[in-house]
Amino acid sequence: MLTAPETTAKVKTSPVNGRGVRRSGLSSEIADRLREMIQEGELAPASRIMEKELCEYFEISKTPxxxxxxxxVAEGLIKHRQHLGYHISEIDIDEIGAIFDVLHGLEELAGRQLCIGIDEDALSAIERKHQAMLVQHANGKRTAYFRLNQEIHQMIVDAARNPVLSSIYANLMAKIHRARGVANAESLRWQESLLEHEQIMQALSTGSASLPQVLREHSEHTATEVMKALHLLASQTAASRHAITPSNQSISTRR
Structure with missing residues (x-):
């Protein structure tokens, strides 16, 4: 089960506690941190939230x-049911699959436009972002790598200079961000993804006619990995509902 990340020792004299939460605007800070943990896959879909454990983890009272x-709950990331408590909302796998089908075509469309030409400033910015992503990969920073990866894809689509395409792409990517975060937390395809990004950069910098296909295939490979991870998680969740007690499905913290 996915758990909350390890953190540094407590710093009681600081306005920021040991879990990186500021004492001012506490409930907002907690909401932001939990939202990030859910979106990045650190907290698994269907996991039960144990309030006592989270209060201890964040060093706060129950009120904030x-x-x-x-x-x-209002955002739909968490569900609350009377007598059952709070749980992380599950992901609609069918919707994610449908969104990916559209994204494949959008990336290919952007690639076709970029074969005609790409602004040098845009290309340089993408190359700098790619180098920053390589650093995160070398340092084993999976979450930071994932964020830069997402930014690179949006920058590539934006470089096609079609505002409608960019807007639709950004909207759909936002819808699958959480699903990709869950898969990213469990995936072993990190190295393969990096190699595919190297191929994308090569095709982009040379104006290769292969760019549309390279982008589409990378998108398809990503979708395959994400869908596999989501189906596995769904099967594990279904099995756990029959095989273990609710307390064993809760969100826990590593000490």
Whole structure:
């Protein structure tokens, strides 16, 4: 089960506690941190939230935690049922698959436009972002790598200079961000993804006619990995509902 990340020792004299949460605007800070943990896959879909554990983890009382949970319930990231408590919302796998089908075509469309030409400043910016992503890969920073990866894809689409394409792409990518975060947390395809990005950069910098296909295939490979991870998680969740007690499905923290 996915758990909350390890953190540094407590710093009680600081306005920021040991979990990186500021004491001012506490419920908002907690909501932001939980939202990030859910979106990045650190907290698994269907996991039960144990308020006592989270209060200990964030070093807070129940009041700001419950205020934060209400915000995330309103956003649809968390569900609350009477007598059953709070759970992380599950992901609609069919919807994610349908979105990916559209994204494949959008990336290919951007690639066809970029074969005609790409602005040098845009290319340089993408190359700098790619180098920054390589650094995160070398340092084993999976979450930072993932964020830069997402930014690179949006920059590539934006470089096609079609505002409608960019807007639709950004909107759909936002819809699958959480699903990709969950898969990213469990995936072993990190190295393969990096190699595919190298191929994309090569095709982009040379204006290769292969760019549309390279972009589409990378998108398809990503979708395959994400869908595999989501189906595996769904099967594990279904099995756990029959095989283990609710307390074993809760969000826990590593000490």
């Amino acid at each position: 935690l419950r205020e934060a949970l209400k915000v995330l």
